[in-house]
Amino acid sequence: MATEYEAVIGLEVHTELKTKSKIFCSCPTTFGGESNTHVCPVCLGLPGVLPVLNRNVVACAIKAGLALNCDIAEFSKFDRKNYYYPDLPKNFQITQYDLPICYGGYLEIRVKGEKKRIGITRIHMEEDAGKLVHQGETISRSEHTSVDYNRTGVPLLEIVSAPDLRTSEEARLYLEKLKAILEYLDISDFKMEEGSLRCDANISIRPKGSIELGTRTEIKNMNSFRALQRALEYEIQRHIKTLADGKKIIQETRTWDEGKGVTLSLRSKEEAHDYRYFPEPDLPPLVIDRAWVAELRQQQPELPDARQARFIRDYGIPDYDAQILTNSRALADYYEAVCQLYPNPKIISNWVMGELLRCLNAEGLEIIEAKVSPQHLADMLKLMDQGTISGKIAKTVFEEMFRTGQDPARIVKEKNLVQITDEAAIAEIVNQVIQTNPKVVEDYKNGTEKAFGFLVGQVMKQTRGKASPALVNRLLKERIESMA
Amino acid sequence: MANLNQLTVHALQDLLRSGQVSPGEILTDCLSRIEQVENKVKAFITLTPELAKLQAEQAQAFLAAPSAGPQSPLAGIPMALKDNMCTKGVLTSCASKILHNFIPPYDGTMAEKLQQNHAIMVGKLNMDEFAMGSSTENSGFYPTANPWDLNRVPGGSSGGSAAAVAAEEVIFALGSDTGGSIRLPAAFCGVVGLKPTYGRVSRYGLVSYASSLDQIGPLTRDVTDCALVLNAIAGHDPRDATSAPVAVPDYTTFLKPDLKGMKVGIPREYLGAGLDPAVATVIQKAFRQLEELGAICEETSLPHTEYALPAYYLIATAEASSNLARYDGVRYGHRSDTADDIITMFNQTRAEGFGQEVKRRIMLGTYALSSGYYDAYYLKALKVRTLIKQDFDRAFEQYDLLVSPTAPNVAFKFGEKEDPLAMYLTDVCTIPVNLAGLPGISIPCGFAQGMPVGLQMIGRPFAEGTLLQAAYAYEQSTDWHRQKPELGVR
Incomplete structure (x- = not known):
């Protein structure tokens, strides 16, 4: 009989913080902009400049730590990670090595109806690098390469999970939950397509029931939730097949090729960099004031789990609805706004989860970009109750509201959609x-x-x-x- | 009357305030002195006479305005900066080929503060490349000569700063001190040099050599000038997170010719083997002079002193290996034009751009931080650093001040110390002070073999005032600081 394996997966998530200014200078963090316009001597690493820590970055890190049930270090520090790359103006990155700001937390995901706790090993702050724009495929195969330092010094949080994930689905659920929490905290936009979220995975497999860990590989370059799940699924199968063929897993770093749907070897353990970490001498150590932590704890907004429970309790909607609606803070806010205006929460939930999400997905829009306001949706539901429009016509009205942002009464009148009751x-x-x-x-x-x-x-x-x-x-x- | 370039800041201040001279006249004397002697001394990398003339006009206008008062004693005074302090629009090379064309787009805090004080910058001064050295022989361009003997080194790394002040090319200069780089050249050239407490003066705009040790300070003709310049440059800077939010007193209020009751410790480790007997004689005399002024001098011990040098050469080089990584040819400075891929470009740019000593220290530091060696070298050095600090802490429980020679010998001849280790030993008395982050001053205290000898005074953190008081009292009772070099050969 073939051995049954289970995967052991840990995720390292890098997410950009949406502070106004960069982590060590006052340049804006806005995405885009003409190349090399959001830069100054400090983030360009010119000779003679010094970093000065943005206090808001620390606040964001603490907020994330508290929301993820971490301990907040009383004493923390920054370190230098030394490596040469042209997108890194100082040829070292200021990061945190052995004394991260947050450690020892967890978050909960729901796997097949069961709650599962995923450990958070640590959270640390660091600076982002710039962006290389190659003429060809890679830096070595290009006639020339340009570099844009706008992103250099944008603050990042690196959130490292414990190796508690067992399937690619759990990994996706973990990442979705993390996204929701950071969004609720209003500290990160988590936009994978703009590169504001990057995710690496450490993965190994072992016979089910075994407690020993197999040889692990690290997967990089998974740029969407779908890519994460596909890449992990591929890698798990690759490990299983390798072992089934009587071969050994090689400890290495691999990259996910989205087009080909495979992981490819990037570098072996022997080729791994020696980053020569040492304490950043230009920044004094961080002593985190307990009163500040308490203050931030007090300001903590309602988080997805609590909100979901409240939706079930206060609106009497099913678990499933509450989970979908609270997955995104903006969606939940929208739902609650409609609930203030119309008395039947379940009908609202049907429309929000049905028509609204369908239209948003079809257009690739975010909820905050929706033209149809909570007031319009509530008014439309009232028109239905009054018999002015039928349920079927309501869908037409909704689509029109979604498209134009007009109020439903006007749409019904202008398009002559009043129900015939004669x-x-x-x-x-x-x-x-x-x-x-x-x-x-x-x-x-x-x-x-x-x-x-x-x-x-x-x-x-x-x-x-x-x-x-x-x-x-x-x-x-x-x-x-x-x-x- | 003496030429104006020979005077001190405070003497010129009186003449300027009474309207007897103008900034333009002082500048003219400095520029003609530079023309006259610079080919012998070679203190400068860049001269900025046009900029200086413009600044002199502005200073004139400022001094004429009624708001001008005693707040700006540096107004109209010609000076120069060591070439590792960034000056907007003016070459800042660190005496390195790798930055031979680097014109900063910004002013560092020192350039800014001196402009705000209406001081006049006449140029940028030579140094050991990236401040690594004790003789200015490591300049990537040319060495600077000691005005007391043109065959000898001026000390380093701020050799240009000390030589320019000693040769009367400028009234004062700023240098930087990582392991003695202000105090040693001050001693070798017979001027006053102060390394303030770490964090006392902003490092923003100072091209880093070793971030946790670097500190900017003045080189002047006398102690009064030192206090005046320190007044202008000290203070917290929001752009430097390591600068201290400690109030800046008026340092001139400490200038009293009185040492009564001051307790002075003489660490015996600083008088050990390697001390030139002629220097020892001069120093002993200086100690006796301090006693005559009312100080209570006692021998004391800083037992971990012998480990300071090795610890320094691990910590400083480790930081340097990282600080100097940015010179890769991608954004500014020298870029090798024969490379056809990025790695080769990095390698060749650095091979061509850095000098021997810089490469040696980068390699040392890289090694010290390497995985598997970190604990044995870098971490251990940090522990030694703590022990050295504790030595000083204990000594300062008993003494207000520690005194020693600034260097175990007088200025040596060019090429005399080819062995890097012999060169490193020149800094044996100054390095522990940087490791402990303390203030230290070197003042002229006599001559040995016709060359100036420096007396080093070390104080508690932020006790620059105490240093200046003791230095002033000593200075006022001697006339070593009034001796002038002949710019000849001995």
Whole structure:
């Protein structure tokens, strides 16, 4: 029988903090901008400059640490990580090595309905590097390479998980939860496509039940949630196949090739850099004031888990709905705003999770970019309750609101979408439909339920969907029964 | 009347305030002196006479304005900066080929403060490349000569600063001191040199050699000038996180010719083997002079002194190996034009741009930080550093001041110390002071073999005032500081 394996996965997540200025100078952290315009002598590492720590970066790190149940160090320091690369103006990175600001925390994910706690080994602060723009594929195969230092010195948090993840799905759930928490804290945008979030994984496999760890590989360059799950899945299978073929796993760093869907060897353990870490002499050690930590703890906003529980309790919506709605702070805020304006939380949840998310996904938009306001959604639901529009028309109205940002009453009026509730007018159309479709009527009488739906559809077609569905149903049934 | 370039800041200040001379006239005398002697001394890397003339006009206007008062004693005074302090628009080379074309787009804090004080910059001064050396022979361009004997070195690394002041080319200069680089050349050239407490003066704009040891300070003709310049440059700088938020007193208030009751320790380790007997004689005389002035001098001990030099050459080189990594040819400075890939470009740029001593220290420091050696070298050096600090802490429980020779010998001849270790030993009395972050001053205290000898005084952290008091009292009772070099050959 083939051995059954389990994976042991730990993630290192780098996320850019959305402080106004960089970690060691006052340049803006704004993404984009013309190359080398968000720079100054300090972030360019010119001779003679010195770093000065941005206090807000420390505050963000502490907030993240508290939200992830970490201990906040009383004494912390910065270190230099030395390596040569042209995107690194000083040829060393200021980071934290052996005394990170936060350590020993956890977050909870929900795997198949069960809560699972994933350890957070440490969180530390560091500076980002610049960006190389190659003429060719790589620096060695390019005629020339340009470098943009706008990103240099943008503050990063590195959040290192314990090797507590067992599947690629757990890894994805962990990353999603982390994203939600950081978003709730309003300290990071977590945008993978802009490179504001980068994720590396350490992975090994072992026979299920074993407590010894296998040889691990490190995977880099997974730039989306999907890429993370695919890359880990690939790597787990590669490890299993390697062992099944009687070979050994080589400890190495590998890169995920999204196009080919494979991981490729980057460098072996022997080729690993010696970064020659040592304490950054230009920055005094950090002594973290306990009163400050207490203050930040007090200011901590409601986090996803707490909000989810509250949604279930206060709005009476199902677990599933509450989880989806609280996954993003902005979405949850939106939902709650509608709840202030309309009395049925479950109906709101159906619309937010259904139409709103569908439209957003289709357009690739974020909730904050949505033109349809909570007020508009609430008004539309009220129009439905009043019988002014049908549920079907409501979808049309919603799409129009989503597209234009207009209020629903105006859309209904301008597009002439008011529900027809005039019984005589509908009865006339019903008669007409029955007369022109004798075969279908016959089918219905013989028990073909589908046939009835067709007849309803025909009436709706003629009224351009505006007929009250309840009325159409009743009238159709009455007429057909009276025929018999 | 003497030429204006021969005077002190405080003498010129009186003449300027009474309207007897103008900044332009002082500058003219300095520039003609430079023209006259610079080919012998070679104290400068860059001269900025046009800029200086413009600044002299501005200083004139400033002094004429009614707001001008005693707050700006440096207004209208010609000076120069060591070439490792960034000056906007003016070459800042660190005497290195790798920065032979580096024109900073910004002013460091020293350049800024001196401008605010309306001092006049006449140029940038020669030094050992990246401040690594004790003789200025390691300049990537040319060595500077000692004005007392043109065949001898001026000391280093701030050799240009000391020589320019001694040769009366400028009224004062700024230098930097990582292991003795202000005090040693001050001693060798017969001028006053102060290394302030670590954190007393901003390092923003000072091209780093060893960040935890580097400190900027004045080189002047006398102690009063030293206090005046320190007043202008000291203080917390929000751009330097290691600068101390400690209030700056008016240092001139300490200038009293009185040492009554001051307790002075003489560490015996600083008088040990290697001390030139002629220097020892001069120093003993200086100690006796201090006693005559009312000081209570006693021998004491700083037992870990012998480990200071090795610890320094691990800590300083480790920091330097990282600080100097940025000189890679990518953004500024020299770039090798024969490389056709990035790694070769890095390697060749650095091979071509750095001198021997800089390469030696980068390699030492890289080795000290390497995985597997860190604990044995760098970490151990940090522990030694703590022990050395504790030695001083204990001594300062008993004494207000420690005194010693600044160097075990007088200025040596060019090429005399080819062995790097022999050269390193020149700094044996000054290095522990940097490791402990303390203030230290060197003042002229006599001559041996016709060359100046420096007396070093070491104080508690931020006790520059005490140093200046003792130095002033000693100076006022002697006339060593009034001796003038002949710019000849002995």
